[in-house]
Amino acid sequence: GSGNNKAPGNCSAFIATGSYTKDGKIVMGHNNWTEYIIGQHWNVIADIVPEKGNHIMMDCMPGFIHSGDDFVITGNGILITETTITQFLGFDTTGIPEFERARKVAQYANSIDDAIAIFTKGNNGGYANDWLLGDTKTNEVAKLELGLKDYRVWRSKDTAIIGSNFPSDPKLIKEETTFNVNDSTTSPNARKRRMEQLAAVNMKGKLDAATGQQIEADHYDALDNTIANNRCVICGHIDEDAKGCKEWDLAPYYPMGAVQGKVTTAALAGKMQFWAHMGHPCGEDFIGEKFYKAHPEYAWQSKYLTDMKAWPWTLFTATTNATLN
Template identity: 75%
Template sequence: MKIKTTLLLCACTAALFFGCKSKPEKTDRLGKATREDKNGWIYVHLAGSPADIGYQHGYLVAKEIDTLIKVMQYYLPSASGKDWAFYRAASQRFLWKKINKEYQDEIKGIAEGLQARGLKYDTLDITALNANIELSQYYVAALDNKAKPGSGDNKAPGNCSAFIATGSFTKDHKIVIGHNNWTDYIEGERWNVIADIRPEKGNHILMDCAPGFIHSGDDFVVSKSGILITETTITGFKGFDTTRTPEFVRARKAAQYANSIDDVVKIMTTDNNGGYANDWLIGDTKTNEVAKLELGLKDYKVWRSKDTAIIGSNFPSDPKLIKEETTFDVNNKTSSPNARRLRMEKLVAVDYKGKLDEANGKVIEGDTYDALNGKNAYNRCVIDGHVEEDPLGCKEWSEGPFFPMGAVQGKVSSAALAKNMQLWAHMGHPGGADFLAAPFFKKHPEYFKTQGKYLRDMKAYPWTLFSAN
């Protein structure tokens, strides 16, 4: 017995000296965390302290986080003109100090989980990953505009198609919500995590996110408090304040701590940095009320009702915000946001009025009818966008025609599902079409230089019901 004890002490001393992590320590930090791969999605159940939630995320999704950071390191220089070192430096210079300790601890935990799997990432890598949208498309644009006025305009993305409805617009007169995420396929095909997070403080949340994100990012959240949240970006928005709280921090805080529509509005508008400016669609299943928060940097406006259908397709609505903070052309009927608005308004307010439920919510998010030309099509003017197929181009899009991006996944939920912490999710084009990289590169070889290493096929999987653990 004495020999065994001595050997155990020696082993423990060696482990401490060489920085090794023993199996019991890993088991303790992982707790009851789980991972399940299903129909293109990675479902993870995470629970505990902020540091442990982060560690579980980093450890269980290490391979995919590693790949996504490598994609960003490879792709961002051509997409934004700035390399990964620039984004790390911005994270250190002004982002990190504006992240509250709870989420700093979670970010540190993600880095530690990655390190436990032999990957050499730190908190700045994870911060830059979480802030990549607001940095690359808002901060960089603000720098460009400062150096040369107007040069950073129109860089804010026009991505995503969403709706939220209640009252006489839905089948059961309760809330139904849907969203599809538009982004570049090179990263969007990897936006495939369903995070079931049970934190020590705040509300249990179920959301989609990209690997390594502490927030949803494209934003689709079901909260135990009965709050439902999604959004679409404001096209052509300009404005960013480095002294205020990052959007990704406010979005996670709203998901975790909001118990009402007023809470969401307060959290998102407090110390707002203007990053990732959105039309936020919010529902409270306790009151059956829905709202839209249109949030810029200087301006914001809220619309709310217990009997309405609200849509989002990247168009701003408040005349003051449009004039002061965007370059959006409300009169350009051929733009993607306005064309999709035309189609979505018909679907939610006419065709499906009084019949909206989870089933036809899925149909809406996968719709490929071009309302401008009166036919089914694969282009950027349909709800389930296919920019890689579109020969026309739109003025508010800087990438030009035939760019490999569009709808990469979709989600739908309802008051009934939210009661049980559930949502439907679809990886790949919600309408069921596959994107194949090889044929695209054959037609458009100019993209191979900047995307050939990581752009891959994006298969459409079936709609899948996910439930919180």
């Protein structure tokens, strides 16, 4: 079977190691872009010690068995994040759902190879992603671009890999997406340009928890070379964009963008810790009353979405005796 399988979440992420980071060890960051009406609830940090497998700490929404957006650290030194592939097509209804594969990777993978094997076995193409993976035991990071029929892996011990909802493999782009890699005005391509600028050039050799937080809060529009609040910046604010975001079928000023952020390092992950931030990573609040007055076409959401306040970056630490109950 097949269907409209465009992934609903859109994010800005990076994973780096070697000469790209301050201490030569892995640094990982991610902010979750989604509709504010949903994203305001993406405020759970789950700390799970299963009967079998890895100790897991991840962000998620209530009721999730996996992270969903995804940001995961494990007691075995595996780091996992991703950004979705824009305008991806293809779905196998008989395959294994993404949430099941993602949870299995978090719980049972002991290496990057394990993660790739679990993600690709029985893959249904659901929630097609560029998975950014790290192993603090080997100091290696990887990108698994996973479509339905096609997938490709890049891996290195000296790189900064970024994700902003763009696909990279020419075969996968051609066969499994309608994404235009040459349209510089789209959110994924504009953010790709800025993320590359930051992670691989400006911040090269300086990446740590603090600079990771700065990247996820960044408001520089690489399309117009201005500071902006719109679809093109890493800390997205589509609710302030007069063009909306056509590649995700979002009308002008749709209340969607970066709803939270997370950053960790090998040193922090070794203590089962990561930094997390609720609301726009830049610190700006979304105030419903003001927004609906300016954009009455979205007033129907006011019943469910009032405000999305920005809270401070907070360090979360897993407990050693966490349980499932």
